[in-house]
Amino acid sequence: MIANHAKVKPELEFLTQLDVGPDRKTVLNCMQCGACSGSCPLGDVMEYPPRQMILNARSGCLDDVLKSPSLWMCIGCYTCSHRCPRAIELTDGLWPAMRDKAMQNGVQPPKELQDAFQNVFKYGNSLGESPRKRMAWAEKLDVSVRDLSKEPAGVEVLWLVCDYPAYYPRNRVVTRAFARILTALGIRWGVLGNKERTIGDCDRLFGEEGLFESLVEYNRGLLDECQFEKIVLLDPHSYRSLEKFYPRFGAKYPVEHYTTFLAGRMDQLKQLLTKPVEATVTYHDNCCAGRRYDCFDPPRTLLQTIPGVKLVEMDHNRQDALCCGGGGGGMWLDGHIAAHGGQRLSDRRIQEAADVQADVLAVSCPFELSRFEDSAKVAGLEGRIKVRDIVELLAESMDLGERETT
Amino acid sequence: MKIAAVVRQVPDLIEPVEIAGSEKTVDLDGATFRVNEADDLALEQAILLKEKLGGSAVTVVALDFGDIDNTLYAAAAKGADRIIKIPYDQQQPPAPKHAAAIYAEAIRGLEADLVLVGSYAHDELESTLAPLLAGKLDLPFVGVVRGVRPSADGSSATVFKEFPGAAVAKMNVKLPALLGILSADEPLRYVPVSRIRAAMKTAKIEEQEAPVPAPASAATIERLHHPAAGAGAEILKGSVEEVAAKIVSIFREKGVCK
Numbered sequence: 001m002i003a004n005h006a007k008v009k010p011e012l013e014f015l016t017q018l019d020v021g022p023d024r025k026t027v028l029n030c031m032q033c034g035a036c037s038g039s040c041p042l043g044d045v046m047e048y049p050p051r052q053m054i055l056n057a058r059s060g061c062l063d064d065v066l067k068s069p070s071l072w073m074c075i076g077c078y079t080c081s082h083r084c085p086r087a088i089e090l091t092d093g094l095w096p097a098m099r100d101k102a103m104q105n106g107v108q109p110p111k112e113l114q115d116a117f118q119n120v121f122k123y124g125n126s127l128g129e130s131p132r133k134r135m136a137w138a139e140k141l142d143v144s145v146r147d148l149s150k151e152p153a154g155v156e157v158l159w160l161v162c163d164y165p166a167y168y169p170r171n172r173v174v175t176r177a178f179a180r181i182l183t184a185l186g187i188r189w190g191v192l193g194n195k196e197r198t199i200g201d202c203d204r205l206f207g208e209e210g211l212f213e214s215l216v217e218y219n220r221g222l223l224d225e226c227q228f229e230k231i232v233l234l235d236p237h238s239y240r241s242l243e244k245f246y247p248r249f250g251a252k253y254p255v256e257h258y259t260t261f262l263a264g265r266m267d268q269l270k271q272l273l274t275k276p277v278e279a280t281v282t283y284h285d286n287c288c289a290g291r292r293y294d295c296f297d298p299p300r301t302l303l304q305t306i307p308g309v310k311l312v313e314m315d316h317n318r319q320d321a322l323c324c325g326g327g328g329g330g331m332w333l334d335g336h337i338a339a340h341g342g343q344r345l346s347d348r349r350i351q352e353a354a355d356v357q358a359d360v361l362a363v364s365c366p367f368e369l370s371r372f373e374d375s376a377k378v379a380g381l382e383g384r385i386k387v388r389d390i391v392e393l394l395a396e397s398m399d400l401g402e403r404e405t406t
Numbered sequence: 407m408k409i410a411a412v413v414r415q416v417p418d419l420i421e422p423v424e425i426a427g428s429e430k431t432v433d434l435d436g437a438t439f440r441v442n443e444a445d446d447l448a449l450e451q452a453i454l455l456k457e458k459l460g461g462s463a464v465t466v467v468a469l470d471f472g473d474i475d476n477t478l479y480a481a482a483a484k485g486a487d488r489i490i491k492i493p494y495d496q497q498q499p500p501a502p503k504h505a506a507a508i509y510a511e512a513i514r515g516l517e518a519d520l521v522l523v524g525s526y527a528h529d530e531l532e533s534t535l536a537p538l539l540a541g542k543l544d545l546p547f548v549g550v551v552r553g554v555r556p557s558a559d560g561s562s563a564t565v566f567k568e569f570p571g572a573a574v575a576k577m578n579v580k581l582p583a584l585l586g587i588l589s590a591d592e593p594l595r596y597v598p599v600s601r602i603r604a605a606m607k608t609a610k611i612e613e614q615e616a617p618v619p620a621p622a623s624a625a626t627i628e629r630l631h632h633p634a635a636g637a638g639a640e641i642l643k644g645s646v647e648e649v650a651a652k653i654v655s656i657f658r659e660k661g662v663c664k
Contacts, residue, residue, distance in 0.1 A: 100598070100600075103596070103598045104598060104600070104601075106595075108595060108596055109596060111593070114596040117596065117599070118596075121599055122440070123420065128420070129420070130420045130421055132421065169646075208598060208599060209598075209600055210598050210599035210600025210601070210602070210603050211598075211599035211600075213599075213600075213603075214599060214603065
């Protein structure tokens with residue numbers, strides 16, 4: 001271990017200055033055990049798996065690492081950070097800093113990722129959709145939505161809808177179901193309407209620090225004008241940024257992912273879960289809520305409370321769950337990863353769900369619906385296994401869904 | 407080498423195109439704007455040439471229309487040395503003929519060896535800006551260019567011009583000249599937002615008046631309208647889901663699918 005680096009080579013200064021763990025542990029504390037590389041779901045196809053990336057960087061070959069396609073292959077699953085015996089924050093600290101430095105040096109990120117960055121910068125959402133269509137998900141909704149940007153009022157819950165739930169057609173079904181659930185629970189809730197912009201977690205993870213800062217500035221201005229007791233989100237990635245990184249800019253808000261929020265209202269929820277949902281369900285732990293917040297029980301509690309649901313576990317579960325490949329910017333890296341020999345991780349994960357004879361793969365992250373539904377088609381599992389957000393299953397049992405049943 | 411690049415703002419088609427009540431113009435009141443794609447490529451080519459040649463400088467010239475300040479700061483972040491904005495207070499962009507006169511007024515004094523302009527803009531009607539501007543500046547012109555190689559002494563440039571049938575002409579052009587750019591030697595570069603934000607703080611947008619009255623237009627718009635359904639065409643109406651269902655139904659009816 002190199003613990004004291006009073007005199008470091010100039011090329012190591014960058015690494016020593018990184019805030020990548022508790023007590024500002026630098027990446028020079030890495031003891032090269034290889035737990036990160038061995039844990040990385042794409043480590044087998046990387047030119048520089050995480051351990052080697054660190055080794056080369058601190059051996060004075062940082063430029064080689066910054067120019068390597070490997071730098072853009074991490075999909076933010078947090079497994080390396082979770083397992084690092086030195087508690088070095090690789091996912092949230094080292095990789096974003098290296099990508100930032102690479103871009104400052106003129107390295108071009110993969111084109112799909114560039115487009116996502118530019119969409120966020122120009123339109124405030126990664127999908128490149130019109131900001132004016134952000135509320136289109138609520139057009140045919142049968143419960144009223146309070147748009148706090150138009151009707152300022154104190155609410156119990158400020159629901160940040162986020163990009164995929166607002167724009168992606170499949171996700172909108174979940175979004176509407178969540179609106180009905182909040183209303184059925186008698187919660188005073190509101191949204192930011194068309195003024196909402198992305199929180200920027202994927203941009204942060206991929207080193208677009210300037211873009212992230214501009215989003216923090218904008219969102220802080222918007223949030224500070226609203227009166228609410230708590231922010232609730234369907235997106236665990238945005239939750240992560242609001243909980244962990246916005247406070248670094250002085251933007252501190254009480255925030256909760258929907259799984260813990262609803263699990264905290266279990267007594268009330270139980271009374272409303274009346275309709276059986278007869279299905280064998282397996283739950284895919286999303287990486288952010290799982291490995292970063294140990295949020296393993298609340299989603300399972302929600303599922304097990306639904307009458308008729310039989311919960312089974314996949315081979316990889318809880319802290320060892322396999323990533324869907326979409327988080328942390330992975331949604332815009334499928335082409336890059338495939339070009340360098342990597343597989344879509346959701347294709348492997350859907351097979352695990354089929355292996356335990358699940359009828360339903362339950363998810364709790366907006367990226368996962370489209371990824372797993374695509375993978376079900378690729379694997380020939382369409383019709384045999386359904387991908388449904390926990391929100392949809394709850395809404396079905398509460399008779400609040402959109403008529404598609406399991 | 408002194409290089410000038412023109413960048414224009416065009417309505418962003420992310421929003422639906424609305425026709426004004428007069429049916430003579432597009433309603434731009436609620437429009438959002440973006441940099442014209444081909445002009446962005448012209449700027450990219452200008453920056454690439456600057457980087458390759460050394461000792462060169464790029465000046466970007468733009469009309470004060472739409473979201474131009476952000477476009478100019480992004481140009482500075484990419485490597486433009488000067489960013490110039492021409493005051494303009496009209497609701498509608500100038501027609502190409504008028505625009506050519508305005509840009510010529512601003513560019514003439516720059517004594518540029520190369521003037522690069524996008525080959526097209528999706529809001530142009532009666533002509534394209536590049537050849538008209540070349541005429542106003544009395545410069546040789548080559549349009550639909552996809553590559554530029556200036557000579558070592560900077561007196562000429564080899565340019566590659568696209569023709570139908572995937573044919574490419576290799577032409578030698580004496581400088582100064584104006585080129586209509588179709589694509590740059592490299593894809594558009596991504597510039598981190600931190601650099602654009604830094605440029606917002608450090609780069610100075612110069613203002614340069616170019617008061618040129620609008621000349622008589624070569625074309626007169628009689629009426630703007632959305633495409634009308636003609637005989638034999640059926641326009642499907644409804645939500646995306648409803649239209650999709652109707653298409654599937656028609657395909658089944660016609661035997662395209664089961």
